Amino acid sequence: MFAIQPSSAEPIYRQIVEQLRRLIAGGQLASGDLLPSVRDVAGFHAINPMTVSRAYGMAETEGLLERLRGKGMAVAVTTRSTATQAQRMALLEAQLQALARHARELELPGDAVLRRLGKLLDE
Amino acid sequence: MFAIQPSSAEPIYRQIVEQLRRLIAGGQLASGDLLPSVRDVAGFHAINPMTVSRAYGMAETEGLLERLRGKGMAVAVTTRSTATQAQRMALLEAQLQALARHARELELPGDAVLRRLGKLLDE
DNA sequence: CCATGTGTATTAATACAACAATACACTTGG
DNA sequence: CCAAGTGTATTGTTGTATTAATACACATGG
Numbered sequence: 001m002f003a004i005q006p007s008s009a010e011p012i013y014r015q016i017v018e019q020l021r022r023l024i025a026g027g028q029l030a031s032g033d034l035l036p037s038v039r040d041v042a043g044f045h046a047i048n049p050m051t052v053s054r055a056y057g058m059a060e061t062e063g064l065l066e067r068l069r070g071k072g073m074a075v076a077v078t079t080r081s082t083a084t085q086a087q088r089m090a091l092l093e094a095q096l097q098a099l100a101r102h103a104r105e106l107e108l109p110g111d112a113v114l115r116r117l118g119k120l121l122d123e
Numbered sequence: 124m125f126a127i128q129p130s131s132a133e134p135i136y137r138q139i140v141e142q143l144r145r146l147i148a149g150g151q152l153a154s155g156d157l158l159p160s161v162r163d164v165a166g167f168h169a170i171n172p173m174t175v176s177r178a179y180g181m182a183e184t185e186g187l188l189e190r191l192r193g194k195g196m197a198v199a200v201t202t203r204s205t206a207t208q209a210q211r212m213a214l215l216e217a218q219l220q221a222l223a224r225h226a227r228e229l230e231l232p233g234d235a236v237l238r239r240l241g242k243l244l245d246e
Numbered sequence: 247c248c249a250t251g252t253g254t255a256t257t258a259a260t261a262c263a264a265c266a267a268t269a270c271a272c273t274t275g276g
Numbered sequence: 277c278c279a280a281g282t283g284t285a286t287t288g289t290t291g292t293a294t295t296a297a298t299a300c301a302c303a304t305g306g
Binding site: 088093095102104105106108112113 | 126142145146148149150151205208211212214215216218219220221222223224225226227228229230231232233235236237239240241243244245246
Binding site: 172190191195 | 281282284285
């Protein structure tokens with residue numbers, strides 16, 4: 001049902017869109033899968049339905065979702081289902097670069113950063 | 124002279140404040156160091172001087188900088204100059220957690236992520 | 247058929263970020 | 277002393293982003 005933090009600085013609709021991008025690229029959401037309705041998501045997180053709709057709409061424009069009139073939104077049927085690892089890696093690239101830059105500004109040793117991230121990835 | 128991207132979604136004044144936090148914690152900016160004037164920074168990046176002033180002002184409120192009347196802003200003289208590695212690491216924690224979550228949503232193998240980050244950290 | 251479920255167009259409220267143009271208080275250095 | 281350099285307070289404007297409230301069009305399924 002999406003991991004949403006309404007308090008975050010990142011806009012809710014963008015949290016949803018980006019999460020959709022990753023879940024679809026990673027295969028956890030497969031072609032044809034039906035998404036929870038805007039009202040369900042909105043009710044669950046106590047946010048406005050239009051905010052969810054906006055996210056769904058942008059994902060549709062992007063080709064991630066398709067609208068099944070009367071039924072809801074479903075993951076679009078793309079040519080290849082799951083993106084290659086390189087393609088998925090590319091979605092993380094900007095974040096990785098920012099992290100590296102910040103670590104350098106903090107003068108942190110690379111190993112320490114890698115160790116910590118390794119631990120977080122294992123959980 | 125700060126790494127600023129006026130096009131970024133992140134507000135300019137916050138880019139500056141956060142960069143100051145890291146550069147000071149890491150010791151690249153030491154107690155007493157004089158910062159470039161608001162007019163210089165603004166001129167260089169073609170942004171409004173008041174935007175820089177706002178960032179400096181927030182950094183002062185935070186205790187990072189102190190105002191030397193007539194001279195400019197300088198890195199505040201704190202008890203201990205450079206933060207411990209654990210303290211600096213804490214400034215990266217949230218970003219690391221977000222990265223780990225995204226990697227999991229992308230179903231990316233941990234080693235691949237760690238390898239790529241390692242390479243970026245070496246440059 | 248029609249109640250119930252979809253998504254969404256429209257409008258509005260609110261907040262925020264950045265810019266612009268001044269004017270001011272202060273210190274330094276010739 | 278005073279020109280030139282600091283940062284800043286103030287006021288106003290502009291553009292944009294985000295969320296909300298409401299009403300609507302449409303398809304489904306008993």
